[in-house]
Amino acid sequence: MATIKDIASAAGVSLATVSRVINNGPKVGDATRARVKTIMQEMGYRPNANARALVTKRSASLGVVIPELLEPFFAALGQGIETVTRQQKVQILLSAGSIEQETERRAIETLLEHRVEAMVVHSKALSDAELIDFACQIPGFVLINRYIPEIANRCVWLDNEAGGFIMAEHMIKQGHSKLAVVSSNYQITDPQMRIDGIRRAANAHGIDIPDSHIEFSTPDQEGGELAMQKLLSRDVEFTGILAYNDAMASGAMTMLQDNNIAVPQDVSVIGFDDVLLAKYCRPKLTTLHYPVEMMAGLATRLALDFAMGKSCKEETHKYTPTLITRQSVAAPR
Template sequence: MATIKDIAQAAGVSLATVSRVINNGPKVGKDTRQRVKLIMEEMGYRPNANARALVTKRSASLGVVLAELHDPFFAMLAHGVETVTRKNNVQILLSAGSIEKETELRAIEILLEHRVEAMVVHSKALDDKTLIDFAKQVPGFVLINRYIPEIANRCVWLDNVTGGRLMAEHAINQGHKNLAVISSQYRIDDPNHRLEGIVNAVEAAKLSLPESMIEYATPDQEGGELAMQNLLATGAEFTAVLAYNDAMASGAMTMLQDHGIAVPEQVSVMGYDDVLLAKYCRPKLTTLRYPIEMMAAKAAELALKYAAGAKPEEGLTFKYTPTIVKRDSVVRV
């Protein structure tokens, strides 16, 4: 493989001139620049991304830690990051954390082994102290979908308490008094915060939400089916179901329809996230839009900015709020 020295010799210029051409630097004539680029192409020269990063003071790559690679939600997150990296000519390195402490830790360590100084991390299993320590070590360390007060200026997060409240308020405003909830079984903040918001809205409306009306399962379609099956088996009476995410809502609707219960005529169902699936459910799913692509793009911009030397501003954080998307799965009673 050709080296920078080979290019300099073939072009009859100095190593410094070749370096300036590679990094789009000044003080190189137009003809010389074109000649050096042509020789680089003919000799199959590929610049060392890490070496270029040292010269330009810009990260050559941005690492992303996702919970799962197959989940549509995280595909949207990755796409949001990619819109920024493409614009900045930066490559993405993906690593999966699987919402497990050791796996998340290893995912971050792998990125560090690749000398990544800008990273967007979705971590639910690691404790606050570990993530704060990483933020001290890695200049461009940014958390997405998590808030830690000590590093608030490195957190891009969603107000899930408000999201849960908006869900319940929408159902209650449509006349639903008997609500059921299907939530994630994972012991992380997101389901806890959404349930907190739901309970706040229910209490504000002077209604009740017994524990027997809350079922927990894996946050996917199969989990939604199982949670709904368990609710139906208890003989519980409800007119609206609030689901942890769109996948669980979709599974719940399937189970209801399999039992001859019409959605939304007999039971309304509401999701959360507004992934592509929500538009193609039957009926189309009323849900909360989680602006994850927008948030991911912001997180990527911050990571690259901090990695380039900018200091996170004190007293700043990046909080987003979900919004209701009204479709066909919730009706007035």
């Protein structure tokens, strides 16, 4: 493989001149720049990204840890990251954490082995203490969808309890007092925080949501179907379903319709996330918009800035979901 010395020798210029051409620096004539670039192409030279980063004082790569690659929510998160890295000409090193302690830890450690100094990490399995330790080791370590007070300025997160409150408040304002919940069985904080918000809104209106009205399953369409089936099999009385995410909402609607229960005429359903699926359900899904692409973009910019030693303001980056009304919620009969 050709080196910078080979290019300089073939072009009859100094190493400094080749370096300026590689990094788009000044003080190189157009003819010389063109000649060097031609020789680089002919010799198959590829600049070393990490060496280039030392010269430009910009991070060469961004490490990303997310639970999975296929889920629409994480695809949207990835899109928010990619938009920023493409603009800043930074490459992405991606790893899946699977919401498992050892897998998340190994994903971060692997990125460290590749000398990645900027990371956007979606971690739900590792402890606060371990993530704080990683933040101390990695200059550009930023958490997304998680809040740890000790590293608040490195956290970009959603107020899940507020989201639960908003979705329940909307149902109640439509006249629903008999509510049930289909939620995620993953052992993370998000489901419980949303349930806390739901119950806070219900309590404010004198409405009780007993544990028997909450069913847990996997946070996907199959899980939504299964949770809905269990609620129906127990003869739980409800006119409104509050789902952990849009996938569970979609699965719940399928099970209701398979049992000749019309949505929203007989039962209203509200989701969470506002992924593309929500627009193409029938009926179209009323949901909470999770600004994940915007959050991912901010997390990426923070990670790259922190990695380059820019000052870290002592502030939090909290987002609140917003209600998107469509066709799946109506007043009860």
